[in-house]
Amino acid sequence: MSNTTEMEHLAAPPPPVSSAPVAPSAKERAVQLETDAFCVECGYNLHGQPVVRDERLNLLVARCPECGQFHPAGTGVTATKLWLQRVASLLLFFWVLVVIAVVVFACFGLGAVTFAHIDDTTYRQLMSADQKPAEWKQTAVSGGGMTYQVVRKGTTRPVINWKLYYTLEVPAGDDQTPWGNHHTATLFERAVLAGCAAALGVVIGMLLVVFLWHWKKRRYFIATLLPLAPAMFLICVFCLNEEFSLIIHWATRIAIFYALWEGAWIGVGILVGRPIARGLLRMFVPPRPRQYLAFLWKVDGKSPPMPSTAG
Numbered sequence: 001m002s003n004t005t006e007m008e009h010l011a012a013p014p015p016p017v018s019s020a021p022v023a024p025s026a027k028e029r030a031v032q033l034e035t036d037a038f039c040v041e042c043g044y045n046l047h048g049q050p051v052v053r054d055e056r057l058n059l060l061v062a063r064c065p066e067c068g069q070f071h072p073a074g075t076g077v078t079a080t081k082l083w084l085q086r087v088a089s090l091l092l093f094f095w096v097l098v099v100i101a102v103v104v105f106a107c108f109g110l111g112a113v114t115f116a117h118i119d120d121t122t123y124r125q126l127m128s129a130d131q132k133p134a135e136w137k138q139t140a141v142s143g144g145g146m147t148y149q150v151v152r153k154g155t156t157r158p159v160i161n162w163k164l165y166y167t168l169e170v171p172a173g174d175d176q177t178p179w180g181n182h183h184t185a186t187l188f189e190r191a192v193l194a195g196c197a198a199a200l201g202v203v204i205g206m207l208l209v210v211f212l213w214h215w216k217k218r219r220y221f222i223a224t225l226l227p228l229a230p231a232m233f234l235i236c237v238f239c240l241n242e243e244f245s246l247i248i249h250w251a252t253r254i255a256i257f258y259a260l261w262e263g264a265w266i267g268v269g270i271l272v273g274r275p276i277a278r279g280l281l282r283m284f285v286p287p288r289p290r291q292y293l294a295f296l297w298k299v300d301g302k303s304p305p306m307p308s309t310a311g
Contacts, residue, residue: 045291111230120185205269231259
């Protein structure tokens with residue numbers, strides 16, 4: 001009797017197996033995939049998808065929201081290999097150097113536009129060490145002959161220690177100083193400089209939100225303060241360099257104005273950076289390679305374009 005019951009039990013069909021993993025408990029649920037992993041069926045980037053534990057296989061799996069295919073989480077993650085970890089660390093080091101270099105060159109560019117405005121809207125005035133007017137004049141030399149030298153204005157007394165001072169005053173018509181700037185920027189030229197500063201600010205803001213996409217939005221406010229760094233550097237130069245002593249207050253106001261102007265346009269670049277980047281990707285990058293840049297959609301809470309419906 002017992003043998004018959006045991007044979008019937010062995011011959012009974014096994015219980016049906018569900019086609020999907022059982023809903024995990026709170027302790028079993030992982031957060032999400034933090035690496036780029038692509039669906040083998042449709043190519044969708046599974047980065048950010050929730051990870052659950054399959055009770056039958058005791059494996060962590062993630063499901064593709066596009067085609068429904070299940071994938072083991074962590075498969076093919078190259079960071080698990082020691083030598084690739086070292087290569088990744090080296091690339092990360094160079095990436096940090098690139099970011100620092102871009103910030104430095106951005107500051108140089110912002111400061112260069114500011115100084116170009118100051119340089120193009122001022123004149124040069126020859127003065128002696130005690131800030132008395134001087135001029136470049138042809139004078140006679142002993143033994144006959146003529147030569148050009150710097151003398152006190154209206155005299156033939158030579159000036160040994162002289163400097164070119166920046167000034168807002170138009171030089172006299174007979175001033176023949178070879179180093180002087182006798183041309184001030186026109187309204188059009190000033191508008192071009194202001195436009196260059198605005199364009200540079202927009203580009204910096206766009207690069208910031210695209211390449212430093214992992215920043216929290218409130219931290220992007222720090223980037224709008226970036227133009228203050230070259231402005232403060234220029235103000236220090238004006239204070240320490242005697243040649244700017246006649247225009248130091250005016251030049252300081254110009255430097256602060258450009259810092260505020262450029263900071264405002266950096267804010268504009270932050271606002272439009274990722275939408276423009278996503279538009280360019282849709283135009284020029286095919287659907288499947290575009291999945292590598294899906295973070296540009298997910299960071300703003302948007303759904304990345306699906307490979308199967310991209311056409």
